[in-house]
Amino acid sequence: MTEGRNISAMGGTALGAAAVLALAAVPLLSLPDYFMHVLITMLLTAVAGTGWALMGRFGLVSFGHGAFLGIGAYTMALLWNLYGITPWIGIPLGVAAAMAVGVMLGYPSFRLRVVGHYFALVTLAAGEIVRILIVALRGVTGGSLGMTPQQAPPEAAFAAMQFGKAGFWWLALAAWAGGLLAWRLLDRSMSSRALAAIAEDEDAAASIGIRVTREKLKVMMISVALAALAGALTAQYRMYLNPESLAGLAPSLQIVFGAIAGGMFSPIGPTIGALITIGLDESLRVFFGTQFIGAAPLVYGLLLVMFMLFLPRGIAGLLERRPAARVPQPGPHREAAAPPGSLGEKPATGA
Numbered sequence: 345m346t347e348g349r350n351i352s353a354m355g356g357t358a359l360g361a362a363a364v365l366a367l368a369a370v371p372l373l374s375l376p377d378y379f380m381h382v383l384i385t386m387l388l389t390a391v392a393g394t395g396w397a398l399m400g401r402f403g404l405v406s407f408g409h410g411a412f413l414g415i416g417a418y419t420m421a422l423l424w425n426l427y428g429i430t431p432w433i434g435i436p437l438g439v440a441a442a443m444a445v446g447v448m449l450g451y452p453s454f455r456l457r458v459v460g461h462y463f464a465l466v467t468l469a470a471g472e473i474v475r476i477l478i479v480a481l482r483g484v485t486g487g488s489l490g491m492t493p494q495q496a497p498p499e500a501a502f503a504a505m506q507f508g509k510a511g512f513w514w515l516a517l518a519a520w521a522g523g524l525l526a527w528r529l530l531d532r533s534m535s536s537r538a539l540a541a542i543a544e545d546e547d548a549a550a551s552i553g554i555r556v557t558r559e560k561l562k563v564m565m566i567s568v569a570l571a572a573l574a575g576a577l578t579a580q581y582r583m584y585l586n587p588e589s590l591a592g593l594a595p596s597l598q599i600v601f602g603a604i605a606g607g608m609f610s611p612i613g614p615t616i617g618a619l620i621t622i623g624l625d626e627s628l629r630v631f632f633g634t635q636f637i638g639a640a641p642l643v644y645g646l647l648l649v650m651f652m653l654f655l656p657r658g659i660a661g662l663l664e665r666r667p668a669a670r671v672p673q674p675g676p677h678r679e680a681a682a683p684p685g686s687l688g689e690k691p692a693t694g695a
Contacts, residue, residue, distance in 0.1 A: 395570025416572030607658025
């Protein structure tokens with residue numbers, strides 16, 4: 345059994361590495377700039393969605409990941425504009441700043457047992473606070489008008505991370521692969537089992553020695569780091585930052601919708617969700633233009649409700665579903681292996 349799982353894991357790793365190598369060759373296809381732009385945006389959106397799903401699948405639902413997008417993006421841009429610190433250094437510093445805010449938000453919440461809807465409201469408030477601060481500090485951030493990173497001379501383009509779409513495709517691909525690797529490492533660690541136990545019954549998990557606050561904070565830090573990385577790379581790629589697109593409720597809702605629609609219980613689910621999200625964005629822009637401003641958040645909200653009601657495991661969950669014969673388990677512990685209501689499982693409703 346163990347040997348078979350190891351072989352399967354090695355096969356999955358080899359397949360994933362082959363997929364990344366194949367995707368790395370996309371710039372060699374000489375695609376039109378518009379298609380490259382859409383693909384880069386999809387990958388960066390998938391990075392943020394993967395980070396959100398790492399938390400969401402264990403019951404830690406956040407409506408404030410837009411805050412971490414904004415912190416990563418604005419920290420990187422302000423360090424470049426004000427102090428000339430290269431984005432190669434500014435991005436890690438932006439990620440660190442977002443993680444510090446995540447600790448200040450997560451630690452008291454987890455210690456005080458703020459869970460479920462209350463934790464979602466706390467994160468929602470945090471996202472709006474960050475957006476309001478960005479708007480209020482208009483002398484530095486440009487406020488609601490946004491800001492643009494300073495253009496570097498051609499000889500300093502690489503140091504300023506200002507290069508063509510091929511370069512950003514490889515950066516986005518590396519970030520996306522890093523998110524999938526983080527998912528895989530978490531799944532193979534004991535933290536995954538601990539978080540599943542915490543999601544099922546926090547008191548019972550604590551009673552058997554699981555450090556609830558530490559495990560929750562650990563997965564939140566990974567999630568926050570991926571969101572901040574996606575925000576910083578998105579800002580540097582667009583060369584424009586705006587609080588409406590990189591902070592607050594709108595980007596948070598986009599991340600949540602993509603992760604749930606694609607399937608937050610599958611590592612590839614957020615990527616499928618990003619394809620839907622960006623495809624929907626581009627379709628609305630093409631069909632409505634400026635005639636229906638704000639259409640995207642409205643459509644996200646409606647579709648999110650539909651997915652939660654009728655397809656809670658997302659498209660990836662639907663694709664992974666396989667008909668299997670029920671094999672009765674002998675002995676008195678038949679139900680113990682998979683108790684009704686466990687994470688990702690639905691209790692039996694009868695014959």
